[in-house]
Amino acid sequence: MASARNAALGLITAVLIGGAGAGSANASLWSLLTDAPDQSTPQSADPPSVDTTGKSTVMAAGHGLAYKDGSFTGQTFDAYYGPVQVQANVTGGHIVSVDVLQFPKDRRTSRYINSQALPMLKSEVISAQTTQVDIISGATLTSQAFIRSLRTALKQAAPGT
Numbered sequence: 089m090a091s092a093r094n095a096a097l098g099l100i101t102a103v104l105i106g107g108a109g110a111g112s113a114n115a116s117l118w119s120l121l122t123d124a125p126d127q128s129t130p131q132s133a134d135p136p137s138v139d140t141t142g143k144s145t146v147m148a149a150g151h152g153l154a155y156k157d158g159s160f161t162g163q164t165f166d167a168y169y170g171p172v173q174v175q176a177n178v179t180g181g182h183i184v185s186v187d188v189l190q191f192p193k194d195r196r197t198s199r200y201i202n203s204q205a206l207p208m209l210k211s212e213v214i215s216a217q218t219t220q221v222d223i224i225s226g227a228t229l230t231s232q233a234f235i236r237s238l239r240t241a242l243k244q245a246a247p248g249t
Contacts, residue, residue, distance in 0.1 A: 154181025155245035162241035164190060165233040169198050172233035176241040183217055186210045186238065192230065201227050209234050 155178040164173040170192030177185045188206050192198040205227035212221040219239045223231035243249065 154247065155183065155242065156247060156249075157181065158245065160241040160244040161189070162237035162239070165236045167192055167229040167233035169229070170194060172230060172237055174234060174237045174241060176238060176245060178245050183214055183242075186213055188234070191234075202230055205230055206234070213238060 155176075157178050157180065159175055159177050161175045162173060164171045166172075171190045172188070172192070173190040175187040175189055176183055177187065186209075188210070191202050191206060193202065205224040208224055209221065209231060213219065219235050219242065221235070223235070
């Protein structure tokens with residue numbers, strides 16, 4: 089983790105200074121600052137641009153980026169015990185609710201775990217206005233699938249898409 093942090097600091101410095109290789113550093117910085125690439129979904133986000141002063145124009149959800157209003161359904165992801173799919177509801181550029189369309193519920197343990205974890209995940213996402221939330225201990229697979237599905241929904245809600 090320390091090496092990744094040091095690499096990020098070096099890239100930030102290169103982008104801010106605008107020295108040689110700032111374009112490639114900018115693309116690398118974008119990949120470090122955004123969520124880890126999701127291997128099961130295509131990546132459509134472009135790296136941020138660099139203005140003439142060499143400053144990065146990175147904006148992320150929860151940091152000044154407003155979403156398009158509407159309801160956006162995410163892709164379905166496997167949480168081992170069953171599929172997870174969510175729908176993000178956006179009003180006034182903010183996530184106002186998250187509906188869980190599918191979740192593992194055919195086993196008593198799955199129903200119990202998800203009755204505890206899903207409300208916590210929804211609450212955290214609404215508070216944070218981003219998918220950058222902690223997973224719920226004991227519901228790791230469901231949490232990861234929830235976040236991945238929400239990520240695909242919010243990509244649809246991003247301005248300019």
